[in-house]
Amino acid sequence: DTAVSQTxxxxxxxxxxxxxxxxxxxxxxxxxxxxxxxSKKFLKIMFSYNNKELIINETVPxxxxxxSPDKAHLNLHxxxxxLGDSAVYFCASSSQRGQTGEAFFGQGTRLTVx
Amino acid sequence: QQxxxxxxxxxxxxxxxxxxxxxxxxxxxFDYFPWYQQFPGKGPALLIAIRPDVSEKKEGRFTISFNKSxxxxxxxxxxxxxxxxxxxxxxxxxxxxxKLTFGGGTRVLVKP
Numbered sequence: 578d579t580a581v582s583q584t585x586x587x588x589x590x591x592x593x594x595x596x597x598x599x600x601x602x603x604x605x606x607x608x609x610x611x612x613x614x615x616s617k618k619f620l621k622i623m624f625s626y627n628n629k630e631l632i633i634n635e636t637v638p639x640x641x642x643x644x645s646p647d648k649a650h651l652n653l654h655x656x657x658x659x660l661g662d663s664a665v666y667f668c669a670s671s672s673q674r675g676q677t678g679e680a681f682f683g684q685g686t687r688l689t690v691x
Numbered sequence: 692q693q694x695x696x697x698x699x700x701x702x703x704x705x706x707x708x709x710x711x712x713x714x715x716x717x718x719x720x721f722d723y724f725p726w727y728q729q730f731p732g733k734g735p736a737l738l739i740a741i742r743p744d745v746s747e748k749k750e751g752r753f754t755i756s757f758n759k760s761x762x763x764x765x766x767x768x769x770x771x772x773x774x775x776x777x778x779x780x781x782x783x784x785x786x787x788x789x790k791l792t793f794g795g796g797t798r799v800l801v802k803p
C-alpha cells in the first residue's frame with residue numbers, strides 16, 4: 578500500500594499544452610508539497626499546503642497552480658507548458674505534529690516537454 | 692543563493708570502504724538535518740536525521756556528524772556495499788515536518 582502515490586509516472590507533451598499531475602497520501606499527514614528535480618538532480622521546493630491551505634509558494638511561475646481538494650490530495654496543474662518545465666516532479670507529505678517530521682516522497686512524475 | 696552546499700558531487704568507493712559526504716548550511720534557523728537516499732527512478736527516502744542538540748547519530752552503517760559552530764554536517768557510510776550506490780542528499784529545515792532545503796546531491800558508486 579503506497580504511502581505517497583502520484584500519477585502519471587511519465588508525461589510527454591508538446592509545448593503550449595496544459596497538463597495535470599495528481600498526488601495522494603494515505604499517511605494521515607497534514608502537510609503536502611511539490612518539489613521539482615531538474616536535470617542536474619537539484620531538488621527545490623515549489624509549493625507547500627497545510628490542511629488544504631497554501632503556505633509556501635516559492636517564486637514559481639503563475640502557469641503552475643496547485644490545488645488541494647482535501648488533506649490527502651494535492652494536484653499540480655501546469656498551463657502553457659514550456660521546454661524548461663521538463664523535469665521530475667515529486668509530491669511529498671509530512672506531519673508537523675509528529676515527532677520525527679519525516680517527509681515521504683512519491684515516486685515522481687517525469688515530465689518531458691517537446 | 693544556495694543555502695545548503697554539498698560536496699563532493701560524486702564519489703567512487705571500493706566495497707568495504709568508507710563514503711564521506713559533507714554539507715554546510717548558512718541559515719542558523721535550521722534545526723533539523725536529514726539525509727535522503729535516492730535510487731534511479733525513485734523518490735528520495737529518509738536515511739537518517741539529526742537535530743543540533745547532538746553531535747553524532749548512528750544507525751547501522753550510517754553516521755551523521757554535526758558541528759553546530761561550523762554550521763557543517765556530514766554523512767559517513769561505513770563498510771560501503773554495492774547496494775549503497777545511489778544519490779545522497781543532505782537537507783535542512785526550520786523544524787521537522789517543514790519544507791526541506793536540499794543540498795545539490797552526491798552520486799555514490801560502490802565498486803565490488
